[in-house]
Each structure stands twice: as C-alpha cells, then as structure tokens.
Amino acid sequence: MATPTTGRRRMATMLALAAALAVTAAPVVEARPGGGGGGFGSRGSRTFSPPAGTSTSPGATAPIQRSQTSPSPGMGNPGMQAAPGRRFGGGFFAGLLGAGLLGALVGGGFFGGLGGIASFLGLLLQVGLLVGLVMLAVRFFRRRQGGQQAGQPAMAGNAPYARSNLDGAGAGIGGAGMGGAAPYGGGSAAPRAQPVNVEPADFEAFERTLGEVQTAYGREDLGTLRRVATPEMVGYFEEELRGNAQRGVVNRISDVKLLQGDLSEAWREGNVEYATVAMRFALTDVTIERNSQRVVENGPSEAKEFWTFARERGGSWLLSAIQQGR
Structure with a gap:
C-alpha cells in the first residue's frame, strides 16, 4: 500500500x-533544405536586415539564424543562435x-x-x-x-517572374549599404550598395536553381549543390544531410514547380551582385527510413521562401541564403 x-x-x-x-521537446519542422522555420546563409551587408515584402510573400520573413557574415558594429546580431534547432x-x-x-x-x-x-x-x-x-x-x-520595416519607403521592381510572364521582370532595387562582410563568409566592410538590373534570363536561372537545389538535396548529391550554391550554403546542406544519416532517414524531394515569384531586392557591393526573390513553389517532400524505405513523414506540398543569389560580375548566380516567407 x-x-x-x-x-x-x-x-x-x-x-x-x-x-x-x-x-526539451523539439518543434516539428519541415525537412527540405531551409524548411526549419529560420534562415541561413549570407546577404552581404543586408544579411541581418529583412528583405522587402512582395506580392508573393507580403508577410514577415524569418531572420537569418546561421551565417558566416558578421553583423556591423553596433548593429547586434538578432538572428544568430548558439546551435540550430535548439530553443x-x-x-x-x-x-x-x-x-x-x-x-x-x-x-x-x-x-x-x-x-x-x-x-x-x-x-x-x-x-x-x-x-x-x-x-x-x-x-x-x-x-x-x-x-x-514599416517605416521604409515602398519598393518597386516586384514584377512577377512566373514562367508565363518572365517578360515583366525588370528593374532591380538599390539602396545604401549597411556595412558587413562579403557573401562567401569573411572579408572586410562592404562598399556602398548600388542598384542592379535583373533580366529575364536571371529569373530563369533562379527558377532553374530552385529545382536543382531541391532535387539534389533529395538525392544527397553534393556535387550538384557545390555547383549551384556558395561554399557556405553547401556546408549547411552537408550538416543537415549528416544529421539525416545519423537518424537513419532520407529526405526525398521531387516534382518541384515554381507557382509564383517576384523580386524583392537587387543590389551590388563592390564586385559582387545580389538578388533576393520571393518564391512560392509546389513539391513532393517525403522522409523515409534508409533501410526499410518506410515513409516516416510527409512534408507540405507547397512552400513560400525568400532565396538570395550572389555572383561576381560576369559570373553565374549561386544560392547564398534561404529564409522562410509568409
């Protein structure tokens, strides 16, 4: 008794x-690259500033939580965490x-x-x-x-770049730089930002990279990821893939299709150009056990994210940051 x-x-x-x-319970997160609810990567001097809202994603944007870019003096680092995924x-x-x-x-x-x-x-x-x-x-x-953010002036250049109206894409967005590091992690303070024009061919490259990154991540194809993303982003992808391997699961992503997209910001810092675009896309996102091939989780069939691309003048665009949109 x-x-x-x-x-x-x-x-x-x-x-x-x-x-x-x-x-201690961990929140349920989406398994695809960048689907954890936060943001990671670098946007040059604007890494810790929210991108401008667009018609595709007019709501708040998840801040950058992991970045090799250091915040400007006196700016603080509102997005950084000691360890990703831990509250x-x-x-x-x-x-x-x-x-x-x-x-x-x-x-x-x-x-x-x-x-x-x-x-x-x-x-x-x-x-x-x-x-x-x-x-x-x-x-x-x-x-x-x-x-x-509400006090900033309205920004132009949010022309849709879905496949049916690529011809409407055009003017880029410029503005004052805030100081910071170069896009590939490290470097000295960036010069004053200058406007950049984004052409229809650039939007086609963004859409193509969207599909390549998602499907390469699902195949655990690091070779393709190194070709289309900055070394910093590849490092984050490798970390996530190692975590999947330790848990004995594979995140299969396929059937990626852009539904709507438009330009948020485009600017140049020294010899590096940046473009941040909002994208709403459909996909098939399934997590399976490696050994049994049993499905353990079905991800959402649609996502909305801000992707930032960077390139040296005359070079190819590389994915440099991902943030969740609303």
Whole structure:
C-alpha cells in the first residue's frame, strides 16, 4: 500500500517529467533544405536586415539564424543562435529539471517530502518568470524591427517572374549599404550598395536553381549543390544531410514547380551582385527510413521562401541564403 510520502514523490516525478518534456521537446519542422522555420546563409551587408515584402510573400520573413557574415558594429546580431534547432534556454532548464527528476527517482533532492515539493513549485515559478521576461524581450525587439520595416519607403521592381510572364521582370532595387562582410563568409566592410538590373534570363536561372537545389538535396548529391550554391550554403546542406544519416532517414524531394515569384531586392557591393526573390513553389517532400524505405513523414506540398543569389560580375548566380516567407 502506497504511503502519503510515496504518493507525493510519484506526483513530483510526474510533474518533473511533464515539465522536462515541455521544455526539451523539439518543434516539428519541415525537412527540405531551409524548411526549419529560420534562415541561413549570407546577404552581404543586408544579411541581418529583412528583405522587402512582395506580392508573393507580403508577410514577415524569418531572420537569418546561421551565417558566416558578421553583423556591423553596433548593429547586434538578432538572428544568430548558439546551435540550430535548439530553443533558447533548453539545455539550461533541462539540466535543472533533470537534477530534480534524479532526486525524485532516488528519493531525495528537492523532492524529498513536503518541503521538497514546495521547493520544486518555487523552481517552476522562477522558471515561469524567467520565460516570461524572455518572451517580453523578444516581443519588444520584434516590434522594433517591424516598426523599422514599416517605416521604409515602398519598393518597386516586384514584377512577377512566373514562367508565363518572365517578360515583366525588370528593374532591380538599390539602396545604401549597411556595412558587413562579403557573401562567401569573411572579408572586410562592404562598399556602398548600388542598384542592379535583373533580366529575364536571371529569373530563369533562379527558377532553374530552385529545382536543382531541391532535387539534389533529395538525392544527397553534393556535387550538384557545390555547383549551384556558395561554399557556405553547401556546408549547411552537408550538416543537415549528416544529421539525416545519423537518424537513419532520407529526405526525398521531387516534382518541384515554381507557382509564383517576384523580386524583392537587387543590389551590388563592390564586385559582387545580389538578388533576393520571393518564391512560392509546389513539391513532393517525403522522409523515409534508409533501410526499410518506410515513409516516416510527409512534408507540405507547397512552400513560400525568400532565396538570395550572389555572383561576381560576369559570373553565374549561386544560392547564398534561404529564409522562410509568409
């Protein structure tokens, strides 16, 4: 027969397990390249500035979270994380809860008796207060960023470049540079940005690269990825593919088709030209087990993203950043 002390310990253990799961559970993310909800890569001096909204994706854009470009002095780095895919404070809070859970399992620690339960509840209260402060800070910075974006003048050049109206593509967008690094990771401060014209042939190259990147990622074809993306982006793709291999899964992507797209920004920094485009595309995205070929996850059939391309003057466009759009 369970004693009152045993019942209290069981309840404390259940609370600890529930809290640990709530803190450490990883969010469900889309498996395709760039489908994790954030952004990665480099956009030169505009890496940590949101791209202009377009008719294809007028809502907020996910910030760059992983980049080899350093933020300008005094600008901060709002998008960087210590580790991709891990939420703020996850390891720290999990450690605290794990220590309490261990105490519960061995019959001691701060779960021992009524005083232990009170200590645990006090810990939960402190964690809740800290999480609330973090959320308030995040909302404050998001409002500031949103207000700055809303205060920018409307930008032209958002001509659709879907396959049926490539002839409408045209004027690029220019503006003042903000300082930063070169697109391929590292380098000194960038010169003042200059406008760039994006031609129909460029939009055709963007659409072609969209399909090549997605299908090459699904085939785990690093050779093709190295041909169409910057070394920085290839490094991120390799990291994701290694993670899939460790989990024993393969992310198969096929039937990629551009549905709608338009230009967000296009500019030049020194000898490097950039173009950021919003794209809405259809695809087949399936994750399977390597050994059994059993389907473990079906991804969405449609996606909306901002892709940034970079090229040295006279060279070919290479994918240099991916951000989720809305």
